[in-house]
Amino acid sequence: MVTTHNLGFPRIGARRELKFAQEAFWKGRINEEDLQITGADLRRRHWQNQRPLDRVPVGDFSFYDQILDMSVTLGNLPERVNDTKGSELDRYFRVARGRSGQESACCGVQAGEMTKWFDTNYHYIVPEFHQNTRFRLNGNRLIDQIDEARAQGLTPKPVIIGPVTYLWLGKAKDDSDRLLLLESLLPVYSELLELLADRGVEWVQVDEPALVTDLDADWRHAFSLAYHHLKTSTPKLLVTTYFGELRENLQLACELPVAGLHLDAISAPQEVPRVVDWLPPHKQLSLGVINGRNIWRSDLEKTLDWLEPVYEKLGNRLWLAPSCSLIHVPVDLTSEDKLDPEIRSWLAFAVQKLDELKTLATALSNGRAAVREQLAESTVAVNSRATSEQVHSASVQARLADVSPALGQRQSRFPDRIAIQQRKLGLPRFPTTTIGSFPQTRDIRQTRLQFRKGELTEPQYNARIREEVRRCIVEQEALGLDVLVHGEAERNDMVEYFGEQLDGYAFSQFGWVQSYGSRCVKPPILFGDISRPKAMTVEWIRYAQSLTKKPLKGMLTGPVTILNWSFVRDDQPRRETCLQLALAIREEVLDLEASGARIIQIDEAALREGLPLRQADWKNYLDWAIESFRISANGVRDETQIHTHMCYSEFNDIIEAIARMDADVITIETSRSDMELLDAFRGFHYPNDIGPGVYDIHSPNIPDSEQIRSLMIKAAERIPAERLWVNPDCGLKTRQWEEVRPALKGMVAAARELRESIQ
Numbered sequence: 001m002v003t004t005h006n007l008g009f010p011r012i013g014a015r016r017e018l019k020f021a022q023e024a025f026w027k028g029r030i031n032e033e034d035l036q037i038t039g040a041d042l043r044r045r046h047w048q049n050q051r052p053l054d055r056v057p058v059g060d061f062s063f064y065d066q067i068l069d070m071s072v073t074l075g076n077l078p079e080r081v082n083d084t085k086g087s088e089l090d091r092y093f094r095v096a097r098g099r100s101g102q103e104s105a106c107c108g109v110q111a112g113e114m115t116k117w118f119d120t121n122y123h124y125i126v127p128e129f130h131q132n133t134r135f136r137l138n139g140n141r142l143i144d145q146i147d148e149a150r151a152q153g154l155t156p157k158p159v160i161i162g163p164v165t166y167l168w169l170g171k172a173k174d175d176s177d178r179l180l181l182l183e184s185l186l187p188v189y190s191e192l193l194e195l196l197a198d199r200g201v202e203w204v205q206v207d208e209p210a211l212v213t214d215l216d217a218d219w220r221h222a223f224s225l226a227y228h229h230l231k232t233s234t235p236k237l238l239v240t241t242y243f244g245e246l247r248e249n250l251q252l253a254c255e256l257p258v259a260g261l262h263l264d265a266i267s268a269p270q271e272v273p274r275v276v277d278w279l280p281p282h283k284q285l286s287l288g289v290i291n292g293r294n295i296w297r298s299d300l301e302k303t304l305d306w307l308e309p310v311y312e313k314l315g316n317r318l319w320l321a322p323s324c325s326l327i328h329v330p331v332d333l334t335s336e337d338k339l340d341p342e343i344r345s346w347l348a349f350a351v352q353k354l355d356e357l358k359t360l361a362t363a364l365s366n367g368r369a370a371v372r373e374q375l376a377e378s379t380v381a382v383n384s385r386a387t388s389e390q391v392h393s394a395s396v397q398a399r400l401a402d403v404s405p406a407l408g409q410r411q412s413r414f415p416d417r418i419a420i421q422q423r424k425l426g427l428p429r430f431p432t433t434t435i436g437s438f439p440q441t442r443d444i445r446q447t448r449l450q451f452r453k454g455e456l457t458e459p460q461y462n463a464r465i466r467e468e469v470r471r472c473i474v475e476q477e478a479l480g481l482d483v484l485v486h487g488e489a490e491r492n493d494m495v496e497y498f499g500e501q502l503d504g505y506a507f508s509q510f511g512w513v514q515s516y517g518s519r520c521v522k523p524p525i526l527f528g529d530i531s532r533p534k535a536m537t538v539e540w541i542r543y544a545q546s547l548t549k550k551p552l553k554g555m556l557t558g559p560v561t562i563l564n565w566s567f568v569r570d571d572q573p574r575r576e577t578c579l580q581l582a583l584a585i586r587e588e589v590l591d592l593e594a595s596g597a598r599i600i601q602i603d604e605a606a607l608r609e610g611l612p613l614r615q616a617d618w619k620n621y622l623d624w625a626i627e628s629f630r631i632s633a634n635g636v637r638d639e640t641q642i643h644t645h646m647c648y649s650e651f652n653d654i655i656e657a658i659a660r661m662d663a664d665v666i667t668i669e670t671s672r673s674d675m676e677l678l679d680a681f682r683g684f685h686y687p688n689d690i691g692p693g694v695y696d697i698h699s700p701n702i703p704d705s706e707q708i709r710s711l712m713i714k715a716a717e718r719i720p721a722e723r724l725w726v727n728p729d730c731g732l733k734t735r736q737w738e739e740v741r742p743a744l745k746g747m748v749a750a751a752r753e754l755r756e757s758i759q
């Protein structure tokens with residue numbers, strides 16, 4: 001028999017119940033007990049969804065983030081929250097979200113840093129370490145949930161982050177070597193495993209995705225050291241890797257003294273035969289055979305073609321699972337009744353993926369005939385998608401065949417262009433601007449909801465949004481900003497909004513995926529060749545510009561970011577899909593220019609985010625990513641100023657690629673790094689204009705003009721003053737007007753002062 005299991009289930013709930021409960025708790029509308037009830041209810045429903053599996057994950061549920069949960073389990077919360085009052089949950093949320101001085105009776109607490117989880121769009125709270133960090137076990141959460149699952153008649157398989165990946169994911173705040181903490185960390189892991197053994201746990205899933213990254217000798221050695229230390233017969237350990245190939249770490253992973261290994265057979269299919277050959281005969285091999293990162297139905301017959309011989313070799317040693325945790329896909333396709341039926345037949349969300357898993361396991365254990373119907377359905381869906389006229393467009397293919405480097409070439413070099421732009425725009429030195437979005441208020445979201453429900457007609461909806469745009473312009477004029485934006489009130493999300501308007505995209509009603517904490521995204525589904533039936537943003541920008549004499553930036557999301565934050569097709573290389581998106585955005589850029597836009601910003605928030613996990617793969621990615629950006633942006637006249645924006649700004653290692661984008665102005669996140677991130681631009685002699693962020697929009701803290709001025713002085717020590725812009729780190733959509741107004745007021749005052757003081 002083949003054992004089936006799951007690495008993790010989406011915790012937000014099919015209707016984002018967790019999000020609404022979290023936010024109600026934070027606002028004081030429900031108490032801790034209510035929140036706990038919602039949590040228990042979600043866990044129960046999700047285990048119910050996984051009931052057909054042989055083992056269900058326990059510990060994958062979280063009230064904010066699973067890495068923060070692990071920090072709690074290991075007694076490693078930052079010192080600054082330990083002496084604050086309140087319950088354990090209060091302290092937990094304080095690390096997750098921080099607390100402003102205004103909010104609490106005494107002083108504010110800084111939130112833990114958040115960063116993206118490998119190459120996904122999920123973000124975790126970075127564990128903090130110091131040279132003298134000491135760990136202390138707190139196994140209550142896991143133990144309680146193990147009991148909970150058992151009481152529901154299930155076989156629990158606790159999920160924990162492994163010790164090496166835990167250290168690897170964290171940051172030593174005092175710059176000490178965090179690997180030195182392994183020695184004091186391992187006894188706490190041993191204690192945890194003993195606790196689980198006492199509870200009768202047979203298998204523990206120990207996630208070690210750091211094994212798919214470039215590791216130096218010390219980190220590789222840490223793996224051997226750790227697992228020799230943790231060697232136990234009960235519980236058995238399943239070291240779990242996902243998101244990529246093991247490559248040079250393959251032998252290391254196979255030889256760890258544990259009872260099982262999970263390999264992501266979707267991202268590393270070519271490694272399966274080697275692992276099957278190398279894995280010692282006493283070990284179980286779990287293969288991730290269903291893609292946990294996309295929403296396509298699997299080709300089950302094709303999977304069985306390669307899986308059956310593996311089963312013949314391994315027999316009962318073979319386990320099957322999705323490739324990674326399913327938190328990266330939406331919960332359930334069942335309620336998507338508005339999707340085109342043909343497209344819907346190609347899709348599988350978390351619940352459907354687990355059905356597929358069960359079908360594969362039954363086919364292996366009992367023969368394909370036992371699941372004839374399910375296999376036939378899968379084949380019909382796969383064939384329908386491969387041949388559908390909805391997917392393939394001859395005209396898009398023809399345009400793609402005509403793509404040449406000339407499309408990505410500006411007419412003149414930057415020094416000539418910028419001189420023309422400065423004459424046309426007449427901006428002061430240290431021009432002030434924002435990144436695009438202004439607060440997405442409850443009113444705006446309610447308006448959109450009413451429109452979706454049919455309670456508002458399209459003209460009524462548009463009128464309300466126009467009013468929001470007008471208000472936003474009035475606010476910016478009053479603040480005295482130099483380059484205005486329309487505020488993005490009409491957008492649900494910077495990627496979904498464009499997906500909804502492009503041919504080749506489908507979108508779900510409930511296909512939410514957690515991005516961080518209570519924040520979710522609904523990635524649009526890119527299923528076919530991409531084209532732009534009509535202009536997407538021109539009317540809004542034209543309207544906004546009609547309300548002001550100041551230059552107004554057209555606002556677009558770039559092709560690489562749209563690609564990286566969508567569910568994309570897997571039947572052609574990502575480069576081709578990206579180029580199709582680039583051609584569509586290029587048309588929009590040219591339409592904006594023709595309608596009078598003098599400045600156009602093309603956000604590439606996810607360009608750096610999309611870097612492959614392995615450095616050896618970076619060049620190929622950057623080549624097509626930069627090519628795509630250039631094609632989208634560079635068809636404009638010299639006098640049209642192109643801006644781009646990236647929110648995460650560790651640019652040292654890709655600065656040459658950033659320069660190749662050749663945007664006239666780049667705005668980046670720098671405020672938290674005290675402008676040190678600009679060193680990359682200085683070192684490289686980055687030639688174009690830069691707007692280093694001076695307002696950390698992720699924090700509720702409101703900077704005053706003096707703080708902003710001192711940040712800009714630091715910036716001017718690194719970049720010539722005439723090439724500097726003054727702006728926040730990122731868009732303001734998650735902030736409140738009460739925070740934004742004083743922060744921007746301070747920013748404008750600082751810029752005015754700088755014009756006087758820096759010559």
Ligand SMILES: CN1c2c(nc(N)[nH]c2=O)NC[C@@H]1CNc1ccc(C(=O)N[C@@H](CCC(=O)N[C@@H](CCC(=O)N[C@@H](CCC(=O)O)C(=O)O)C(=O)O)C(=O)O)cc1
Binds near residue numbers: 121449494734
């Ligand atoms: C910059 N970031 C983004 C990433 N990925 C994206 N695809 N987009 C991004 O902007 N990745 C990295 C970061 C992650 N950061 C964020 C920041 C903020 C959010 C966020 O706020 N998400 C919203 C959902 C946004 C949305 O689509 N809203 C819709 C639906 C609104 C809604 O829920 N309506 C309610 C009723 C209204 C109400 O009462 O408030 C309903 O339908 O029930 C819209 O605006 O129309 C979130 O709430 O989670 C995400 C990632």
Ligand SMILES: N[C@@H](CCS)C(=O)O
Binds near residue numbers: 435732733
């Ligand atoms: N223009 C977008 C970029 C976010 S990365 C915004 O301002 O929200």
Ligand SMILES: [Zn+2]
Binds near residue numbers: 435729730
């Ligand atoms: Zn941003």
